[in-house]
Amino acid sequence: MILVTGGTGLVGSHLLFHLLRQGASVKAIHRKNSNIQRVKEVFSFYEENPAALFRQIQWIEADINDIPALELAFEDVTSVYHCAAFISFDPNDFNSLQKINKRGTENIVNLSIARKIRKLCYVSSIGALGKSATGQMINEESEWNDAFSNVYASSKHFAEMEVWRGAQEGLSMVIVNPGVILGPGYWKSGSGLLFQSVARGMRYYFPGGTGFISVGDVVKIMVQLMDSPIKNERFIAVAENLSFKSILEKISHGFNRPAPKIRLKFWQLEFFWRIDWVLKLFISGKRKLTKQGLRSLRYPQVYDNLKVQEALNMEYEPIKACVDYACVKYMEAHSSS
């Protein structure tokens, strides 16, 4: 039996679909207020009878910080895919990020060791690899530095440390470090916000760039690594290194809209994060622009994707194709509302 955490999220829902299509027996944890129906919606993108597949999931209510509930979830489990995480770049979320990402992962690792799990797959992030201040290509051996880091990246780095600690204690594991994950269905969070912003009209683009990959490729990499004899290694999952200008142009093309033309200047970005900081003293809500986030845009980050390509003979889905598909799904979802 396979256990999936974060099954109601972008990666987890696509992973559940992939595993069920392979005929695997799958358990997924969800929180009290999780919207598990979203998983069925994701299945409906790829399957004529999504409900039948959805019914095969054994859902267990468990927060990754609730150890007694997790103990029940781990019953009869032989492999674990740990996708659950809190994604926020707001420095005010530091404690929640440490609690969910670091301590939650620590709980998953401890139970995986105690229950002698065959293998754990942890979804980390390119954020956990640190950033290059010189534009030098980052690979799996790059040394972590928190000079240009943000609260999310640092929580993912410390979560990864828990998984490496587990390996020292006898756990077999693989770590996947995806770039920005693109896929349909989650328009109000993560990369979904890129689609939403372009669909609503965007005139400006940020300088800099990063690595991108389709959600389908992330899932493929995870499953193939779990099914292989490979263990105790980490793998960057990036299909293409792109500037933000280029990814926004691709999304604009998918929506048949003009691409943003005006490049934001660094002095403007410095001004904006300060305004955002002041506004949040008076208005509740999440900070959208942070000093670390905006300063990191000065250095386009480039990731080496050769290791996973060679290990799995991987051929990546072109980002253009994945963006076009997500744009179609976005338009379908919004034409009825």
Ligand SMILES: NC(=O)c1ccc[n+]([C@@H]2O[C@H](COP(=O)([O-])OP(=O)(O)OC[C@H]3O[C@@H](n4cnc5c(N)ncnc54)[C@H](OP(=O)(O)O)[C@@H]3O)[C@@H](O)[C@H]2O)c1
């Ligand atoms: N999206 C990206 O671009 C990206 C890039 C690189 C790495 N990653 C990593 O990929 C993984 C999956 O990301 P995603 O995009 O699928 O994120 P997502 O759509 O935001 O989903 C997050 C999932 O984690 C669950 N979760 C959060 N806190 C939890 C808790 N305390 N206990 C149990 N479950 C909890 C959420 O459940 P609810 O439904 O209850 O909220 C949801 O299922 C994460 O580890 C993320 O750090 C994502």
